[in-house]
Amino acid sequence: MDSKKELKMRCWIDIDGKKFFGPGRVQLLQMINEHGSLSKAAKEMGMSYRKAWAMVDDLNARGKTPFVILHKGGVSGGGAELTPEAQQLLQAYSELTKELEQAIASKQEKILGLI
């Protein structure tokens, strides 16, 4: 058997039953943090600027604090930075994900051996 078996996991946050935060937004925030620019972050993710902007707008609108500050205009064409709350959220989410991935890694061989 050459079939590829994978044990997968996804962890996300809903607000009022609607997705608010998960792997895609984590990656977008990480890219914004790295590049200091929403357009560069969007490009890096192969996503339209419009879509990335809508994600940021939703994060800022539905969370209890803003997560991304957009600086308009200027010579550099504006920039984007994460708020301290966004940094804390990324950190906490990354710790949780690591813990979940460890649990999965420890059971993976046993479970995949059964299928």
Add this chain to the structure above:
Amino acid sequence: MDSKKELKMRCWIDIDGKKFFGPGRVQLLQMINEHGSLSKAAKEMGMSYRKAWAMVDDLNARGKTPFVILHKGGVSGGGAELTPEAQQLLQAYSELTKELEQAIASKQEKILGLI
């Protein structure tokens, strides 16, 4: 704020990139185990017999061993039972899920407090 924030998780198994086993099939196997009948299990889940049968057929076809034995006909209209491998898989998946849920519960307050 009366908004309902939830930290959610899903864990599943893909074979060759296609979903093979996850919460829906777990529930179907549990219902088959409980009722000894695929039609009762399907009914219990609000699912058509046809759909439940297709799930069982896929589980039996793509796993390395059958997971459900269907007994045809007879006075009782046939029955369904799990193989030992299915019992083991349910057990291992349930242990993993419990572990993942504990990790989530321990981080939930902190993470949801940030959003």
